[in-house]
Amino acid sequence: MAPGCCPLRAAQVSSPCLHKTASLPWGARDRAQTCSPASHPQMLAVYSLLPFDNQDGGVWKQGFDITYEPNEWDTEPLQVFVVPHSHNDPGWIKTFDKYYYDQTQHILNSMVLKMQEDPRRRFIWSEISFFSKWWDNISAQKRAAVRRLVGNGQLEMVTGGWVMPDEANSHYFAMIDQLIEGHQWLEKNIGVTPRSGWAVDPFGYSSTMPYLLKRSNLTAMLIQRVHYAIKKHFAATQNLEFMWRQTWDPDSSTDIFCHMMPFYSYDVPHTCGPDPKICCQFDFKRLPGGRINCPWKVPPRAITDANVAERAQLLLDQYRKKSKLYRSKVLLVPLGDDFRYDKPQEWDAQFLNYQRIFDFLNSRPDLHVQAQFGTLSDYFDALYKKVGIVPGMRPPGFPVLTGDFFSYADREDHYWTGYYTSRPFYKSLDRVLEAHLRGAEILYSLALAHARRASADGRYPLSDYALLSNARRNLGLFQHHDAIAGTAKEAVAVDYGVRLLHSLTNLKRVITNAAHYLVLGDKDTYHHDPAAPFLSTDDTRPSQDSLPEKTVVRLDTSPRFLVVFNPLEQERLSVVPVLVDSPHVHVLSEEGQPLPFQLSATWSSATEVVPDIYQVSVLARLPALGLRVLQLHRSSEGLAALRSSTRLYLNGRDLPVRKPEAVPLHVFPAAANDFCLENQHLQACFSGHSGLLQSLRRAGEEQGHRVSSEFLVYGTRTSKDKSGAYLFLPDGEAKPYAPKNPPVVRVTEGPLFSEVATYYQHVQTTVRLYNVPGVEGLSLDVSCLVDIRDHINKELALRFSTDIESDNTFFTDLNGFQIQPRRYQRKLPLQANFYPMPAMAYIQDMQSRLTLLTAQALGVSSLSSGQLEVILDRRLMQDDNRGLGQGLKDNKRTCNRFRLLLERRTTANKVQDERPISFPSLLSHITSMHLNAEALVMPVALEKPVLPVLRSFVPLATTLPCDFHILNLRMLQAEDDSLPSTEAALILHRKGFDCSLEAKNLGFNCTTSQGKHQHLLGPHGNCHVPHPPGVVCGEGEEWSGWAAQEQHQHCRRVGTAALWWAWTAGIRLAEAAAAF
């Protein structure tokens, strides 16, 4: 064990029940067992256990026959809650706005009217994006009516997020942000805080969501799209309701009660009981003469005095059967579907007919049933009451589950693993927007605090708050399960893209405005002129589907000033790239000290440079969350730069070569031998012919590792069922990518970085090795510019094959928040073994760990020992029969960005590795942050006649612990929606990490918090017991951060959630920050 390092404690593993034996027969009931896979399901173990044999279950096709004794409810009657709901996608087949105008507004308008007709009626609503839009358009009277309906319990706001987010591709920053946005809206406008979560449609479920909901003070949640074989298993073992526990939580404080729906869908045919043919007859929107009918060919009948007895008995039979799958005698029966209840007639049809059935059932004591409309929380409350607990407690005898619900299959081998990659362009744009939003929130908060302290807020553009608010909402909207998932119609994807780009542009304005104020030496000279901004950003995106284009800084006789923003809460030593129009340049610090920089050519193609445009890569130390001022001077005396030199291997291709003027270039017609790039930490060797990575060796190690990369192509099946936006249905294993021509390989070597750029027809890949002290030089920077627009039914994959003996185990992250171990399952088809990778994936053996860090969500797998493989883009010509009605043919040129990190494990052991829990190293966390939060370069406008004095802005006087992450610093809304209040929410995250990875030469000068808040600012070792990756600032001992001792005076709950806390005065925050 390394000195100062602590082993993972056994207590970290919450479930003591990890036996892989004890296969349970279907239908086995084991309430009595207290420690078995059935009473403490651990999802990795469940996957090993299940046969996934897809046997025909009869009327419940994916289940089994359910029987019961008629007297089972004689002592304890069945209590039924029918929960009317309408699933409103904020964009899918239609855009958000179109859905609103065509359907959603009518649904909500009818809701207000129809709910008031009978106090026994109930309804639930979850998407605040739609609800707030409607709210803006209704009268004060109607608003009052809504508040009454919420107040008297008829209408329940469930989850209360801006959307019902995709849980595979979304990042926890955006998940939390959209939850805050919704909850703050609800608190302000309706005065209500959600209690129960409702997620019927996301395509698989992450264990991050239960944590966030619990921390938002919800006490229960519901999920639906879980693999049919898992549903069947949990139904057979009565484990469909459980306490969902975080694998890393040593106690039960973050457990939340979860209800899993048992059947195929959330529509009416699949929610009343096991037989869809019968349940469909109780969907009264499908009464004969309507627009939709029952595919099982037996239509509903309106309930009359004559038929009510027979109809009610038929329905009760389904209720009773469904109830047998659960442990309590309270039954939840959702009643709704997509965009339901948009016409008054539908309200009447459902509510009147059901009420007649309820009245009948409730009038017959011999049936031992009590049926009624209910909200989701009505159901949970009744359950809690029945088992004798208060909300939030674990119902006695109910199981505790750990793990997640990826990957999802709804039938046969139809795995929804394609959407982990679908539309990677937008998955990447999402994260770019996220990084800008976080940066803008923090800088705006700091600038505002400073301006208010200087009483200059009258001159500061406070109205930027509206831009922030709009960006929060656009980012929130994009977390919807058909948006970031890449599963909406083409025109809807464009609508999202336009919103994202619009907000990106606005956020750049918020950032440059704040930076302008903060770098001014004399704040009294501050003048905000929207027509002539002081700073600009150094790239532009001409349209929503184009990659960013770097702007060129024109050198002049007077110096050009740059302001560089570091959005990280750690100081970083980074290479800052700037394009200039001359090789004759000097770079100076704010104080006039020369800074080292590397001069390289810029390339318009594999072999042609852009004349007169050069890349200046400046090595600069950037303060944490701060702004650094740099100067570019045109020099008259020769070249001041550290020059790079380039070798170009044409590999037999006859291509025009345009050489740069100021940097050397050597052209070789034939393939080179293998070659290596090297810095003091790492040697990376490449094939001269393919230009692709072959091996990696860490400094001080005799043996290198084989780490060879290759591109592969998946096709799709020839049968009826083919891959589409949702599904991945490959035609077998991937085949090597076989381009028409060999690649052109361009090797650039320089003192600050070296790189290999390889040009294939469909993908250009650049692998860069930095040669600078600190974090940057410890991993390889890998980017893939992909363009597969001439492919037909193909998916392009990048695979790393190594000598790491990972067997069948690999690790993927969930929402960038936590790590979930995975096992390759041979009994499942290839496509079942893919998982979401929003932030990273790794493989390891006793000696080494190889981590692929990503800047965008993509699908990942490890199909063989030592392999790690990621899907880069997919082009599919047909619909995959999940309602979209389109293929995936709007591919764009997409840039996927990665880091590849090879680490040595020092204290690994087999027992520890068998546990269903894992953490990234601290270096991995920090590398991920570097990848996801690039420094932002802002040139000062050329037109300024007299330049004011500029000073670097350094908000933190000392370093924050390395395991701390300032997730956000977010000004709260004032009474006037478009303005900030005096309060800000500070969201801190203390990250759990694994100290069995080598900790020397990490290259950062922060230390960890050692898990003890009182030592926050003291000196520490470099490792501590992995701590749950919890959001810090909850219970007293968890809180750490700014002025920890004063927490209670300055930290208070905002809205509903323990997650987000506010400093009571924004100004205090700036003072606290400055005091560091």
Ligand SMILES: [Zn+2]
């Ligand atoms: Zn949906």
